Amino acid sequence: xxxxxxxxxxxxxxxxxxKGTVRKALFSEENNNLYYSISAxxxxxxxxxxxxxxxxxxEREDFENMIENNKLLEWAEYxxxxxxTPVDYVEKCLSEGKDVFLxxxxxxxxxxxxxxxxxxxxxxxxxxLSELKxxxxxxxxxxxxxxxxxxxxxxxxxxxxxxxDYVVENDxxxxxxxxxxxxxxxxxxxxxxxxxRYKKMLExx
Amino acid sequence: xxxxxxxxxxxxxxxxxxKGTVRKALFSEENNNLYYSISAxxxxxxxxxxxxxxxxxxEREDFENMIENNKLLEWAEYxxxxxxTPVDYVEKCLSEGKDVFLxxxxxxxxxxxxxxxxxxxxxxxxxxLSELKxxxxxxxxxxxxxxxxxxxxxxxxxxxxxxxDYVVENDxxxxxxxxxxxxxxxxxxxxxxxxxRYKKMLExx
Numbered sequence: 001x002x003x004x005x006x007x008x009x010x011x012x013x014x015x016x017x018x019k020g021t022v023r024k025a026l027f028s029e030e031n032n033n034l035y036y037s038i039s040a041x042x043x044x045x046x047x048x049x050x051x052x053x054x055x056x057x058x059e060r061e062d063f064e065n066m067i068e069n070n071k072l073l074e075w076a077e078y079x080x081x082x083x084x085t086p087v088d089y090v091e092k093c094l095s096e097g098k099d100v101f102l103x104x105x106x107x108x109x110x111x112x113x114x115x116x117x118x119x120x121x122x123x124x125x126x127x128x129l130s131e132l133k134x135x136x137x138x139x140x141x142x143x144x145x146x147x148x149x150x151x152x153x154x155x156x157x158x159x160x161x162x163x164x165d166y167v168v169e170n171d172x173x174x175x176x177x178x179x180x181x182x183x184x185x186x187x188x189x190x191x192x193x194x195x196x197r198y199k200k201m202l203e204x205x
Numbered sequence: 206x207x208x209x210x211x212x213x214x215x216x217x218x219x220x221x222x223x224k225g226t227v228r229k230a231l232f233s234e235e236n237n238n239l240y241y242s243i244s245a246x247x248x249x250x251x252x253x254x255x256x257x258x259x260x261x262x263x264e265r266e267d268f269e270n271m272i273e274n275n276k277l278l279e280w281a282e283y284x285x286x287x288x289x290t291p292v293d294y295v296e297k298c299l300s301e302g303k304d305v306f307l308x309x310x311x312x313x314x315x316x317x318x319x320x321x322x323x324x325x326x327x328x329x330x331x332x333x334l335s336e337l338k339x340x341x342x343x344x345x346x347x348x349x350x351x352x353x354x355x356x357x358x359x360x361x362x363x364x365x366x367x368x369x370d371y372v373v374e375n376d377x378x379x380x381x382x383x384x385x386x387x388x389x390x391x392x393x394x395x396x397x398x399x400x401x402r403y404k405k406m407l408e409x410x
Contacts, residue, residue: 122394123396125403129406158403158404158406159404161396161400161403161404162396162400164396165396166391166394166395166396167394167395167396167399167400167403168394178390179390179391179394181387182386182387182388182390182391182394183387183390183391183394185383185384185387185388185391186371186384186387186390186392187391189327189371189372189373189387189388190370190371190372191328191366191367191369191370191371191372194372195366195367198330198363198366198372199363199364199366201333201334201363
């Protein structure tokens with residue numbers, strides 16, 4: 001039987017906007033039907049982060065080997081660390097008709113878009129820049145220089161919004177999740193994805 | 206203040222698929238935020254249908270006057286009756302930022318698409334052709350000739366699915382409504398509709 005190919009859903013947005021929180025909330029829902037592709041990174045684990053669950057934590061040398069062997073769908077060096085998406089798991093899920101969910105940085109999302117233009121690119125946006133700054137400050141893990149650097153990068157990233165299909169405001173986590181669920185449902189109803197199935201119905205009956 | 210223009214949502218599909226039932230269920234929900242544009246028709250009211258609520262019931266002569274005076278966004282003659290959408294209410298709502306919902310026949314939807322290609326065109330589809338036939342038969346208002354005619358037209362209409370943006374299967378009314386709500390939410394998140402608002406945020410702060 002021919003399986004309808006799954007959707008590749010890419011959630012991205014400025015650092016500090018709450019991508020990880022939104023992703024966790026989406027995956028904690030019952031019957032979410034999403035398959036999460038864990039990113040690899042060379043950044044040090046933050047408190048509470050677990051290897052193989054939050055990220056695949058890698059040494060720089062191991063990560064650079066994956067780059068050389070084309071084992072990454074996308075990768076980027078960001079504020080001094082590598083981040084990337086191992087390709088094999090993504091391809092396997094899509095061909096089995098599963099929806100794969102990536103939560104990645106903006107530069108990585110733009111790379112994925114080049115390889116997978118049929119993906120669903122969702123930009124998670126802060127309600128305002130001042131709100132974004134207070135979220136980064138409240139995280140308490142960054143120095144003042146790093147905070148200013150992140151804000152500068154965030155402004156540049158918002159300028160890159162045009163490469164995305166959807167913009168979801170993260171005013172509240174549950175609102176953002178609800179919008180993302182709606183986007184996924186809507187995309188599964190897109191005529192270009194499913195009209196062939198209906199045309200077939202006409203031949204059969 | 207500049208108001209973001211509302212969405213024009215067009216629900217259509219073969220006769221008998223359940224457009225009216227789905228529309229009523231959508232509008233019975235709390236906080237649905239939809240504005241319904243009532244169709245005008247020359248068809249006789251079915252039992253329980255109320256003039257000004259279900260349709261604007263018109264004499265043929267009155268309807269033909271509206272056609273001549275360009276007072277209809279679309280109109281069609283369908284199984285011997287005229288159906289059409291008065292244009293003034295639709296334009297007023299859209300310019301006030303309201304989402305307008307049309308529930309119309311397939312030929313009418315194709316006319317609206319020519320005038321409003323930025324509209325949201327949703328095709329309500331039966332789970333199967335046999336299911337569609339049993340719904341038309343069970344309605345109990347049609348002769349056998351009319352039933353066969355409707356089935357022939359329905360097959361032609363399913364072939365016209367390619368003009369639509371979305372296909373929603375009406376397996377159950379509540380499922381169809383949930384998909385349609387998701388589509389509307391998703392369309393409000395489309396980057397091309399809202400990125401200007403975010404770019405403005407960058408200028409201000």
